[in-house]
Amino acid sequence: MDDLVPSALLESPLELIRQAGQDPAIYAEKAGLPVEALHTPHLLIKSSAVNRLLEVAAEELEERFFGLKASRTLGLDVTGNLWLLARTARTVGEELELLAENMALHTGLVSISISSENLAGKLITVDFYASATIKSMAARQHIRQVQVVEMFFGTIVSELRRSLGKGWQPDYVQFMHAAPDDMEPLRDVFGDRLFFNQDVNAVHITNEDFDKPNFRAPARAISEDGLALVKRESELRTVYNTTFVERVRRIIRALSDQEGCTAEVVAHELGLPARTLRYRLKQKNTSYQSIYNESRLELARHYLLHSELTISAIAERLHFTDTAAFSNFFKRQAGMTPRMFRSRTPALR
Template sequence: MAEILVEHGIDPLPLATEAGLTPDVLHDPWSTLNGYQELAFQRLFWRATQQIPGIGFLTGLRYSLIAYGPLGLAVLVSRDVTEGLCTFAAMQGLGYALFEYDILMKDDIAVTFLANDDYVPAGLMEFLHERLLGSALTFFRDMRQANLPVRLIESRLDRPRGWMGLEDRWQAEIVYRAPRSCFHFADGVGALPLPLANPSLAENYRRLCQNMLDTSPAHAGIVKSVYQLLMQSRGAFPNASEAAQALNVSERSLHRKLAETGTSYRQALDNVRLRRARELLDSSDLPMSDISDRLGFAEMASFSRFFRRVAGVPPSTYRKSGLRIVAASS
């Protein structure tokens, strides 16, 4: 988004500062930002660019599948289109997306890719649905290394027929002002093999993704909101007071509602920290001290005690015997 701002003569630095970001986050690939900052920057981006025709679509075109990390790789090496899409839908929590994606099936073959916007803020609804028309185009093309035949697209956007010439880009009919945004595939598309299919790699990447997700809950309501907030955080995690403020409830109500579901804020934070720790231990060679810093621990010993308490083994033991060895030996 920062690159697109520059290309249209808009300085991204004031927007980044307003979103609570430091300038280095725009240039350093190892910089991190939390979910609040990302959401704030998206809002500011849309405010600054919505007068540019098709800016959401053009932004979406840059969302390559490989940018999803292990999740993108798991999709790329899947057996066929259906397996790739189902893998993405099952592991979509790794993408920290505001949409919830679902795959509609017929005879075990994917026929429709559906985007649920129940959790999209009202002020970003138009931007994200417009961006979806670009990001899905890139996603499907990357997956198959060629255009993926789509027979019909339904979009919640209020656009005229022929807008931005998207019918030609997609080579499909687009129906605007639909009750939902979804992509209906041509007959047989779900069974198309993927050119980079590799069963062993697919299994290993799915296991890696599952390992990253295994502490993510399936609760609804306040518990789901808390986990979404924590999983979208980059850098320091919010404390209970900050989380309550972000969720528009009092801290006392937050603790009470979590207790009613049999959990607590500390338990939620521990689960997300464990997931993030496993992700870093499995997919990077970062020193333990760096991982400890990224998870917000004051010292390495605190991180080691935490990991042993929630995972049952020290982090060094987990790394030596974990999934990374399975992947390396395949």
């Protein structure tokens, strides 16, 4: 099953396609989107199709920064009630915390976590969902996530500038993909402190900025009615949209940059005994090990296509005992060695 997102996310990308003199319907068809998505803002569509649309458009229009350009007119209002609630937060930090607590349930495309990386500020880490059911190594548009990452980060920065000032920029930004040849468009939005080939996609903001008032909060308090509405919507989305398997997969992805990720750790995050986790996955005709392997394969493909990390560095990052173990794993899963995969499927930078 694929996570679903509102078709309102497409408004800005489709407008860019029109401005380029192209027919959005052709791009939608290539991405596997229903034609209704071009005209209906509240239609639920596959998140992987949104990602494909961005990547197809960037490639066909030869616009490396297509997603970044789309972020100029895309707002978090596409998340509906969640955005309305976040607007009433008392501080910038409170707004971000509300988004972090609820974003995955409202869009299906991303999940956000906030950590105190150091005494100077907070690290806003964003995990972008990619369907792990995709098996074709040749379908690069399915697994490349450069455009969606930069579009979402650009949107976040635009939203924060409403409270922190028109010229505000993050303390620094980390990208999992490799640096483009031309850095200026990214520097214009995010500043000079950009880091690529990283473990996570993340934005760092200072504690001073985190604690600043949210200027859109007229009552300087969270609306209880708004909070109840968001919680109710979240419950419905949990039941009808996010499957148990996808929740397990998302937790594994979120913890993958730590010291490995065992079934016991994931079960603890879900509030379940490990044996219950395994039993419920068996009922879904899968297993923890299968999902863990899919997630590691997904990350491996990403690093091979979109980073400049060596194969040995990727093996270490994904917690393999050595490069040979990683190569053997990748060959079993993908039908070719990591080196062959990287040489046969070059990615757009």
